[in-house]
Amino acid sequence: MAEYPDRSQYPAHLPDGSCDIDLSSGKYLKLWQGPNHPGITGNMSVELTVCGDEVVEGRTHVGYLHRGFEKLMERRTFIQCFPIVCRICVPEPDFNEYCYAAAVEELAGVEVPEKANWIRTLILEMGRVNSYLMYLGGQAGAFGQGVIGQWTTYARDLMLDRFEELTGARIYHMFILPGGVRDDLPEGFDQRMEETLREIESTLADVHDTMFRNAVFKKRAMGLGRVDPAWVDEYGVTGPVARAAGVAKDVRSDQPYLVYRELDLEPVIAHESDAYARADVRRRDLLMSVDLIRQVLARMPRKGPVMATLPNVLHWKIPRGETYVRGECSRGEYGYYLVTDGSGYPRRVNVRGPSYTHAMALLEKLIVNVNISDVAGLLVSLHTYPPEIER
Amino acid sequence: MMQSLYDRLKDRFNLGEFTGRRADLAFVTVSREQLRPLLLHLRDLEGFTHLVLLTAVDWIEDDTFQLTYLLNDRARARDIGVRLMLPRDDTQMDSIHDLWPTAATYQRELREMFGIDFPDSPRVNEDFILEGWVDIPPYRREFDTLRFARETYPERPGRETHDPATYMKQQLYPDGEDNG
Incomplete structure (x- = not known):
């Protein structure tokens, strides 16, 4: 099995933590996995920067099916x-x-x-x-x-x-x-x-x-x-x-x-x-x-x-208050933060789905050094459902 | 359990209103200056190591945004929601991504959806969900989703909209013989 280069050194990291990637150098290539791709979980995409067949940076992109659930609920x-x-x-x-x-x-x-x-x-x-x-x-x-x-x-x-x-x-x-x-x-x-x-x-x-x-x-x-x-x-x-x-x-x-x-x-x-x-x-x-x-x-x-x-x-009006209720779904902690203001409508509903943390920060950390052919397997192994990210 | 925690921390962090919701869940208000020391204390000394969520509530009538930092202490099975009231005309807040790296995602979303800025947060100015958005942040209360939909998306030609009650009455009683 080939030895991977030390990605903590190459490509160089900028002070803000991002990678110094010069696409014109010919060393790197941008490759999009998704939103239409058999190896993607739901309607999301991952913007990959690859060097050969190895990922040096990955960025999760969501928004392809944003319907504004949380906002819609404030009007119902x-x-x-x-x-x-x-x-x-x-x-x-x-x-x-x-x-x-x-x-x-x-x-x-x-x-x-x-x-x-x-x-x-x-x-x-x-x-x-x-x-x-x-x-x-x-x-x-x-x-x-x-x-x-x-x-x-x-x-x-x-x-x-x-x-x-x-x-x-x-x-x-x-x-x-x-x-x-x-x-x-x-x-x-x-x-x-x-x-x-x-x-x-x-x-x-x-x-x-x-x-x-x-x-x-x-x-x-x-x-x-x-x-x-x-x-x-x-x-x-x-x-x-x-x-x-x-x-x-x-x-x-x-x-x-x-x-x-x-x-x-x-x-x-x-x-x-x-x-x-x-x-x-x-x-x-x-x-x-x-x-x-x-x-x-x-x-x-x-x-x-x-x-x-x-x-x-x-005609149900609920007194002013706020609470958080959680449960363990198949992917982890699922929770609802609900705020009421005494009216007949929710003041604010915030949905906490496990994909929000797994498919964003965690995935972007895990994907570095992964071979392109394994990106799909890695994504699925985090078991993410994109609507939880873009509620 | 939560009341005793509040009593211990109240003076030290100059805590504001306390709301005990359940035996294992309470909310407490804190000032902007005390937020970071309080979060550090809760994380490092009280066992609240899990940042469950960070979100905002728009109290437009009070000209205020409420930021809610919800923390979980798994070992003692308890949660605390830390509330911070932010004036709507000064929507800049300190980032906590150095305490929990995952907070950067929440902060990026808050900037886009509520217009609350976290200047030091990584990639906070990158589009998150709404690419190319030019309107006011859509999760603010003054953003009218119905008006936006009507102005942005044209009605499909030939589509008729009916008042459901009138329409059904016409369907059921075309001759106006509604005796019920």
């Missing part, structure tokens, strides 16, 4: 924001619904029925399974293994069937509302969910054999994008990226919300902190989610209301 009543919030994260929309609903409930003083909290936990874990399945297909695809994505898409589709029968929708559910959830579990849901979980476990066993034991995947993913544990706080790293670096950071156990205190869970960690370790942490975390879904269905109360009594939501 609290209940009207629900069709907006779920669209901030397509593959795992339910965290937006939960965090926003929980923030509204807290400021309005609404008490959620116990059964609704169990169903919310169930929904969030189902969403996590979907998100991880989508990730595994993308991660394998970034290293040339197309078949894994077909298997995980099949498994994800089965979970989307469960979402459809529970919520009436496959992608954007709008099932979690202030005060609880829209409905109870349908008849026979437990049995159909168990069949789905078994199928997912079977698919995951195949994925483990075919992807994680594959020599090419190991060769390319091991050692790629190593995150120093010291960067976890400096760069706001959360979720599987932090856990793969040995930091057992998981909101579900650090600051338990909903019914996580009543469930058995142990944060999944690794220490190698490279793309392979991150993939493995997510695979094992997915299996834990499967187990958590079983725990929820086995322990949840079967009787009782699923929705609190609310005031007329069309």
